Amino acid sequence: MAINIIEKQTTEETFGPLKGKVAVVTGGSRGIGSAIAKLLAKNGAQVAFTYQFDDTSAGNVVTEIENDGGLTYASQVNVSEIKEVNSCLEEVIKRYGKIDILVNNAGITRDRSFRNMSQEEWNEVINVNLNSVFNTTSAVINQMITQKFGRIINIGSIIGQSGGFGQTNYAASKAGLVGFTKSLALETAKNGITVNAICPGFIETEMVAEMPDAIRDSIISKVPMKRLGHVDEIAEAVLFLAQSNYITGQEINVNGGLYM
Template sequence: MTINSIEVSENKVNLKPLEGKVAIVTGGSRGIGAAIAKELARNGARVAFNYQSRIDSAEALVKEIEDEGGTSFAVKADVADIKGVQNFLDEVVSRYGQVDILVNNAGITRDRSFRNLSQEDWNEVINVNLNSVFNTTSAVINQMLENKSGRIINISSIIGQSGGFGQSNYAAAKAGMVGFTKSLALETAKNGITVNAICPGFIETEMVAAMPDNVKEQMISNIPMKRLGQSQEIAEAVLFLAQANYITGQSINVNGGLYM
């Protein structure tokens, strides 16, 4: 009897917080998305993510997750295309049976001052950064409502709060994500679904690494914590919201104090 009790206790200790959960991360093959996918997998979730073109990055991430004992797969899908999204979601449900956590992370930039911004620049950013959120959420929401459970986490940006020079398209899309988050949270709270946004500041990614040193130095000098954020710090915020039960409709700032 004592031995059985000890075994049960040990099993409880070994359970990971997201054990049995299924998570989708859009734009998950590299950068912030890859960090999120790895963090969710480390904590027990089965993780599916899409990629646009970098199959090498996607395959490397799946291997890394599986080498750490996690479960993952990647699908080539354009999140701006609602049919492509539905095919992606159908594949996830076919493999894993459900979707418990949706992380809308996919995003692009097409920075131009407004007078030089083409309609193509505008539409492309809005389609990938904002319309994709409608596409993916539409595909999972009915299942979450039926299950009376779900976590939707939208990766917005400090630029959606403060604006950014030459980023009217990006700022509009990211601000739209915050408004979407608040509205959907109101509609779904009674069904046990939480909807939150994370607004990263300047994070050390490939895009930032490619900037001239003087530009990066100026950027860092404006951050109260005097450093760039790390993708892992965004991933940890996602993990927190994936487990939180009484937080919804919020925008969590992870920006080193740059915007308060």
């Protein structure tokens, strides 16, 4: 598949604590991913992000970032396909010379009770949520080791920690992501690379907005802070880890106290 690239031309110089850094965000066209891409760009990083289907949303994120003075482009990529991932990240390195920050955010749900879950529903979630992290990380890890710097930030979920009814596939993928994070952190700490996971609770996204009101209200009632989280609060945690030097192998919970 040819990779569709959305970008605008700009010659503006960027500023901020991430100036000179190059970031890749998977699943960056909406929700948490778009908030991450925009905040990293706002803080000076050159940002490439992937999306799979929605050209319009991806184009809107590109326009918003570059209207705000940032540098970005979007690539249409199926992150569960390693050839597409390799082509995308080779293009990033060709343009910018390196990748400093990798945010593995892309994810899907295919919720169903396990007894009714098909192998296709299982495999699709594992491929997008977990196998894609192998694809992206294997494409950048040697370059990060060579340059003695890297920030790998994986977006997990409270469901990977506590489980979720009808979400065995999703929970398994996110729990696997945490194990991946801790193991890779051990392997790469000596190379100036940090690897961490952020585990959001229930965040105000399109996915949560589609829940019936009764279920949504029930969730909020169980959150000690009595509200859903905001996508910007996840992006702020990513920005923090992107700048941190002595935190690795950690699960950062951003969930309003729902899981401690």
